[in-house]
Amino acid sequence: MRVAARIPFWVVVLLSLPLTAAFRDSTADEALDTVTQLKPNVSHGRDLFDTCAACHGNTGAGVSDGTVPAIAGQHFRVIVAAIIDFRNDNRLDPRMKHFTDEHHLSVAQDIADVATYVSRLAYNHVQLLERLQPSDIVGVSDYLSRLGP
Numbered sequence: 001m002r003v004a005a006r007i008p009f010w011v012v013v014l015l016s017l018p019l020t021a022a023f024r025d026s027t028a029d030e031a032l033d034t035v036t037q038l039k040p041n042v043s044h045g046r047d048l049f050d051t052c053a054a055c056h057g058n059t060g061a062g063v064s065d066g067t068v069p070a071i072a073g074q075h076f077r078v079i080v081a082a083i084i085d086f087r088n089d090n091r092l093d094p095r096m097k098h099f100t101d102e103h104h105l106s107v108a109q110d111i112a113d114v115a116t117y118v119s120r121l122a123y124n125h126v127q128l129l130e131r132l133q134p135s136d137i138v139g140v141s142d143y144l145s146r147l148g149p
């Protein structure tokens, strides 16, 4: 009893930190396992994507100034992991936190559906090319010419 009373509070806090981290990670891992094991409904995913399109664009290409990232064609598992991280505050962005919360994506099935739809969106090469600056094109052709035949 005396020994316990002499352990400073900050030591207790420090010792419990790794435990908290492990707990958070395993919760996120469990959620990831649950979602990735579901059979997705892509047409329901397309309906849910309407909300996402407001920021990420109809093609999922994001905004060219980089304020909203391109998500089209991203791997299913990566999208699911990102959504779970935003929901659980493991990754912080108030917009994503709001639009991936339980009011917008109510159940694990919703996450599987919308993530599948996004992962199947064709990556928009035209928009990608439009973002290239003349200096990028010079750089790329210089690189390619050095690769040889």
Ligand code: HEC
Residues within 6 Å of the ligand: 048, 049, 051, 052, 053, 054, 055, 056, 067, 068, 069, 070, 071, 078, 079, 082, 083, 092, 093, 095, 096, 099, 100, 104, 105, 114, 115, 118
């Ligand atoms: C209000 C605007 C907004 C809405 C609506 C929105 N997002 Fe996002 N999303 C963002 C922003 C901004 C980021 C970048 C956050 C950051 O800084 O990490 C982001 C990041 C992401 C990422 C991580 C991309 C990466 O490469 O790191 C994914 C995946 C994503 N959003 C999917 C979705 C899905 C799916 C929906 C719909 C359910 C959605 N978003 C709705 C604004 C939005």
